[in-house]
Amino acid sequence: MGLNVINLVGRAGADPQVRYFDSGKVLCELSLAVGRRSSKTDPPDWFKLKIWNKTAEIAANFVRKGGLIGIQGELVIETWTDRNTGANRSSPVIVVDKLELLGSKRDNDSGSINSYQEADEF
Template sequence: MSLNVVNLVGRVGGDPEVKYFESGKVKCKLTLAVDRRSRNSDQPDWFTLELWGKTAEVAANYVRKGKLIGVQGSLKIDHWSDRTTGVERSTPIIQVDRLELLGSKRENDTGTVESYNDTEF
């Protein structure tokens, strides 16, 4: 049995980086700050999120720096060679399948949780 599921709730660290491909696909990258549950941790953990398709479009249109969101997805590791040194590098990425816009009524026009799942579109 294998299981690769990540659930995170946090605040967006910057405005979305959106890329439109000639094929019509859309990719969105975000950073997410997530607080730990310990009392003596004053620094959040930072995650890089990658969204595709309709979920990426929703993030591009409605998500901004500081917005509270919830995501569900899977962990993947990106690998590449450094251009200058040739050293192999890697970084963890959260491949988002589901996006929820959270927050107060002031942050969100309807005051409700809005959920977006790429498989629903």
């Protein structure tokens, strides 16, 4: 039995980048900065997020650079061949299943935590 679940809370590093496909699927890509509990002076860890479909649309509409969000997803290692050098490359990516909009009342009109979970396959 295997388990691949990641939970993170952090701040959006930039506004979301959204792509719409002819198939009707939607992809939102976003960076997430997560500070370490052990040290307030160390720089944050950065994570690349991929969010699909309805949850992607919600992220595109409500997440902004600096906004506090919580995510749950799985770690995927994407691999490709560099076009210029022909070298094999890889990058860790979090494929998000659940998105929570966190923050103060000023950050979020309703002032509450809003949770969104992808119900369909991507």
